[in-house]
Amino acid sequence: MSYQLLFVCLGNICRSPAAENLMNDLIIKRGLSGKITCDSAGTASYHIGSPPDQRMVAAALQRGIIMKGQARQFSSSDFAQFDLILAMDRDNYQGILSLDRNQEYGHKVKLMADFCSRHKLREVPDPYFGGLDGFHQVLDLLQDACEGLLDYIQSSQQGLVPD
Ligand code: 4NP
Numbered sequence: 645m646s647y648q649l650l651f652v653c654l655g656n657i658c659r660s661p662a663a664e665n666l667m668n669d670l671i672i673k674r675g676l677s678g679k680i681t682c683d684s685a686g687t688a689s690y691h692i693g694s695p696p697d698q699r700m701v702a703a704a705l706q707r708g709i710i711m712k713g714q715a716r717q718f719s720s721s722d723f724a725q726f727d728l729i730l731a732m733d734r735d736n737y738q739g740i741l742s743l744d745r746n747q748e749y750g751h752k753v754k755l756m757a758d759f760c761s762r763h764k765l766r767e768v769p770d771p772y773f774g775g776l777d778g779f780h781q782v783l784d785l786l787q788d789a790c791e792g793l794l795d796y797i798q799s800s801q802q803g804l805v806p807d
Pocket of ligand 1: 653654655656657658659660686690770771772
């Protein structure tokens with residue numbers, strides 16, 4: 645069984661699919677393919693079935709990342725399946741925990757930006773209603789957070805070593 649990560653934002657078309665695709669790239673680069681798997685979801689239902697936002701697709705492509713995905717909504721069944729659930733901002737964090745009816749899974753839910761080491765922001769800002777700069781800022785933050793998150797997983801999960 646692989647170690648399973650779920651990235652969660654509001655719409656699942658900008659931030660969380662970017663995190664998923666950046667993390668998949670980093671997993672390959674660190675020789676951990678198949679040992680850690682990634683998915684993403686949104687707390688809202690607005691964009692179910694949609695591909696990633698074109699502005700994020702274009703911004704990611706400038707960094708050599710090909711964005712894949714189809715939006716889905718976070719569901720309470722995700723709590724048991726995933727090992728770690730990474731919320732992009734505090735609203736997402738609260739939205740996720742509001743579905744944990746028996747308060748069993750709080751230990752699995754973390755704020756993604758807490759894994760940043762170079763950036764000081766502790767939330768990944770919603771870029772949807774802003775300009776293109778916001779998409780690049782999100783990618784900068786997520787690159788930093790993905791590296792920190794993968795360091796954390798590799799140091800806390802003993803069996804997780806590169807091929
Ligand atoms: P995301 O961005 O949560 O990073 O996918 C958003 C996408 C859509 C909306 C808000 C944020 N929206 O209001 O439709």
